[in-house]
Amino acid sequence: MEVPILKQGDYLIASIQSALTDADLSQLREALVERVGRFRARGVIVDVTALDVMDSFAVRTLRDISHMARLRGAETVIVGIQPEVAFAMVQLGLTLKGVATALDLEEGLAFLDRLKGGRIDVERQAQRRFDHGR
Amino acid sequence: MADDVRLAITCDLDIVQARQRGRQLAADAGFTSGDQTVIAAAISEIARNILMYARKGEMTLSVVTNGERHAVEVVARDQGPGIRDVERAMQDGYSTSGGLGLGLPGARRLMDDFEVVSGHGKGTTVTMRKWKRSNV
Numbered sequence: 001m002e003v004p005i006l007k008q009g010d011y012l013i014a015s016i017q018s019a020l021t022d023a024d025l026s027q028l029r030e031a032l033v034e035r036v037g038r039f040r041a042r043g044v045i046v047d048v049t050a051l052d053v054m055d056s057f058a059v060r061t062l063r064d065i066s067h068m069a070r071l072r073g074a075e076t077v078i079v080g081i082q083p084e085v086a087f088a089m090v091q092l093g094l095t096l097k098g099v100a101t102a103l104d105l106e107e108g109l110a111f112l113d114r115l116k117g118g119r120i121d122v123e124r125q126a127q128r129r130f131d132h133g134r
Numbered sequence: 135m136a137d138d139v140r141l142a143i144t145c146d147l148d149i150v151q152a153r154q155r156g157r158q159l160a161a162d163a164g165f166t167s168g169d170q171t172v173i174a175a176a177i178s179e180i181a182r183n184i185l186m187y188a189r190k191g192e193m194t195l196s197v198v199t200n201g202e203r204h205a206v207e208v209v210a211r212d213q214g215p216g217i218r219d220v221e222r223a224m225q226d227g228y229s230t231s232g233g234l235g236l237g238l239p240g241a242r243r244l245m246d247d248f249e250v251v252s253g254h255g256k257g258t259t260v261t262m263r264k265w266k267r268s269n270v
Contacts, residue, residue: 021150028175052174053171089175091172093240
């Protein structure tokens with residue numbers, strides 16, 4: 001099951017849709033690291049909302065993605081870890097230390113925007129104001 | 135009660151299959167979704183250990199009963215090289231495969247009962263149980 005990777009401005013968004021095998025996770029890592037260069041991305045978001053389990057292999061791969069993308073000049077944020085998944089991860093001793101996380105996609109985008117050193121994405125800010133106003 | 139589920143573990147897709155079947159079994163037995171996740175995560179670690187160290191093996195998932203109490207029981211067997219030092223393998227961060235070394239100790243923390251029978255050259259059997267909490 002290939003994970004779709006969307007490009008949005010300077011960011012790549014990988015949205016995991018279903019359970020992934022180890023091979024799928026490794027494939028996602030290769031694809032993201034390659035696309036950071038191809039699209040000159042400055043940020044990567046991996047949305048794991050749909051994952052019902054994160055085991056040591058998944059966590060190791062996400063950590064590798066984050067470190068490899070950073071070596072290529074992009075910051076990564078993992079978003080959407082569910083409460084029960086977080087509980088099981090901590091019991092397993094998997095803390096994702098050194099990897100940025102955010103509650104959901106919106107928070108992840110806000111995090112990357114802040115990292116861009118105060119440069120404000122006017123369009124997205126306007127959209128957010130619009131969304132809040134509704 | 136549901137029949138035992140017996141699964142061959144021979145490739146990474148089998149890991150996904152095993153944790154999904156484990157979750158389903160726990161859901162059918164009335165476990166909370168938090169405990170379903172815990173069971174699925176433990177199955178994932180132990181199934182991966184089979185692939186990593188023995189290349190193939192099998193897993194049996196069942197619901198066992200002790201009086202009024204129910205547990206999901208997972209038995210993982212392989213005919214691999216066995217664990218030379220079980221006590222060390224149960225320590226966080228100890229790995230002979232270059233992994234994180236969290237598989238066995240992590241799964242033990244997730245489950246209530248956890249037993250490893252292994253010997254050098256004799257294969258490995260891991261038996262683990264998660265009991266359903268009675269107050270839910």
